[in-house]
Amino acid sequence: MSPADKNKPKHILLIIGGGIAAYKASELIRLIKKAGMTVRCVLTESGAQFVTPMTLAALSENEVHTTLWSLKDETEMGHIQLSREADLVVVCPATANLLAKMVAGIADDLATTLLLATDTQVLAAPAMNVRMWDHPATRRNIDQLRRDGVSVMSPDQGDMACGEYGPGRLPEPPEILEEIRNHLDGANTKKPISASMSKPGTSPLDGQPAFAPDQHRPLHGKHILVTAGPTHEPIDPVRYIANRSSGRQGFAIAGAAAEAGAKVTLVAGPVSLPTPAGVMRIDVETALEMGTAVHDALPADAAIMVAAVADWRADTRADQKIKKQDDGVPAPLNLTENPDILAGLASHEQRPGLLIGFAAETQKIEEHARAKLAKKGCDWIIANDVSGDVMGGTENTVHIVTTDGTEIWERLPKPEVARRLVAKIIEEI
Numbered sequence: 001m002s003p004a005d006k007n008k009p010k011h012i013l014l015i016i017g018g019g020i021a022a023y024k025a026s027e028l029i030r031l032i033k034k035a036g037m038t039v040r041c042v043l044t045e046s047g048a049q050f051v052t053p054m055t056l057a058a059l060s061e062n063e064v065h066t067t068l069w070s071l072k073d074e075t076e077m078g079h080i081q082l083s084r085e086a087d088l089v090v091v092c093p094a095t096a097n098l099l100a101k102m103v104a105g106i107a108d109d110l111a112t113t114l115l116l117a118t119d120t121q122v123l124a125a126p127a128m129n130v131r132m133w134d135h136p137a138t139r140r141n142i143d144q145l146r147r148d149g150v151s152v153m154s155p156d157q158g159d160m161a162c163g164e165y166g167p168g169r170l171p172e173p174p175e176i177l178e179e180i181r182n183h184l185d186g187a188n189t190k191k192p193i194s195a196s197m198s199k200p201g202t203s204p205l206d207g208q209p210a211f212a213p214d215q216h217r218p219l220h221g222k223h224i225l226v227t228a229g230p231t232h233e234p235i236d237p238v239r240y241i242a243n244r245s246s247g248r249q250g251f252a253i254a255g256a257a258a259e260a261g262a263k264v265t266l267v268a269g270p271v272s273l274p275t276p277a278g279v280m281r282i283d284v285e286t287a288l289e290m291g292t293a294v295h296d297a298l299p300a301d302a303a304i305m306v307a308a309v310a311d312w313r314a315d316t317r318a319d320q321k322i323k324k325q326d327d328g329v330p331a332p333l334n335l336t337e338n339p340d341i342l343a344g345l346a347s348h349e350q351r352p353g354l355l356i357g358f359a360a361e362t363q364k365i366e367e368h369a370r371a372k373l374a375k376k377g378c379d380w381i382i383a384n385d386v387s388g389d390v391m392g393g394t395e396n397t398v399h400i401v402t403t404d405g406t407e408i409w410e411r412l413p414k415p416e417v418a419r420r421l422v423a424k425i426i427e428e429i
């Protein structure tokens with residue numbers, strides 16, 4: 001995003017589904033406007049049973065769109081354009097029905113047609129009865145939407161309009177606004193288009209829901225800091241030192257922590273992965289930038305340093321592309337050691353209460369990890385055996401090394417490692 005784009009007022013396309021929580025969309029519109037953004041509403045037929053177009057038009061100060069078949073709308077602004085002009089599409093409330101249609105790609109009204117046609121990031125704030133939320137069909141749909149790159153917020157837990165109790169309540173409008181801000185701050189709000197991003201196995205929360213309903217949002221009120229991905233250390237304008245880290249494990253951990261209700265800051269090296277729902281992402285390139293972003297994000301209740309930080313950087317970055325010499329002598333490449341971000345956090349006056357490092361090892365895994373635990377001054381080391389295809393792959397075999405002992409987990413998909421690790425963190429903080 002260019003600096004000029006950053007300063008333009010952001011525009012939200014708000015799709016209002018048909019649930020009792022639709023009335024809260026009015027409050028959300030008010031907050032969006034107060035935050036200096038513009039908003040245009042699309043109301044589904046069932047949404048109109050709960051809130052009127054007149055209310056939404058008055059609050060948004062914009063025309064409200066309700067049908068695909070409006071000749072006036074089509075001539076003034078086609079529905080494709082309506083879906084594309086926004087900086088973020090927000091579905092609130094996202095009913096079980098609307099979510100299911102999004103998964104299936106059904107486009108049988110204006111709202112679902114826009115959702116299928118948009119090239120903009122979509123944020124869904126679900127609201128439904130607790131049994132509907134827990135139903136395997138909805139669980140499957142949520143997982144699939146996340147794999148497709150849709151950001152799906154976790155609903156709140158509490159008394160429901162229908163008299164039952166549990167997760168399924170619409171998150172409060174200020175929380176949704178914060179999520180909107182996180183997405184807009186998180187730079188790229190255009191949908192990921194790379195096929196690899198939507199392949200099963202690459203999503204942060206692949207498979208089942210991260211937490212049983214009765215453990216809903218156990219990390220609420222906690223701030224979790226995660227680093228992920230490689231760093232790139234420039235040599236000249238076109239070359240850099242890098243490594244094979246994909247960022248998948250760190251992104252999965254950030255997503256699982258957010259799913260558990262934490263405020264999550266993810267400091268990400270250069271990777272092409274979608275930002276997990278509910279995560280505040282800060283993109284960096286070099287180890288020095290990563291270190292600064294990590295310090296700026298403090299204080300944190302826990303920090304999980306998953307990034308494969310380059311050990312060295314070129315001690316000077318050439319302004320121009322380094323040319324090959326005619327005499328065949330390679331250009332000298334002098335390296336300087338990068339600061340150790342993890343060790344720096346361990347001795348920081350704002351040291352997170354729980355500090356976790358990762359260690360990529362190819363042999364004597366536990367022994368090396370235990371030595372690293374002491375050397376870096378962290379609380380746990382998650383050692384992964386990278387002798388196979390772990391680096392850049394979708395599965396991981398980890399040893400959890402702490403001062404109390406070592407746990408060895410069998411080879412698991414990275415999202416499952418993330419889920420289990422976050423469950424272990426919940427017990428600790």
Ligand code: C5P
Pocket residue numbers: 227287305306307308309310311338339340341342343356357358359360
């Ligand atoms: O020393 P080694 O690279 O094996 O340590 C790995 C752990 O240390 C990881 O948690 C990694 O994120 C962290 N680290 C760091 N800063 C560095 C090097 C590694 O935070 N410069």
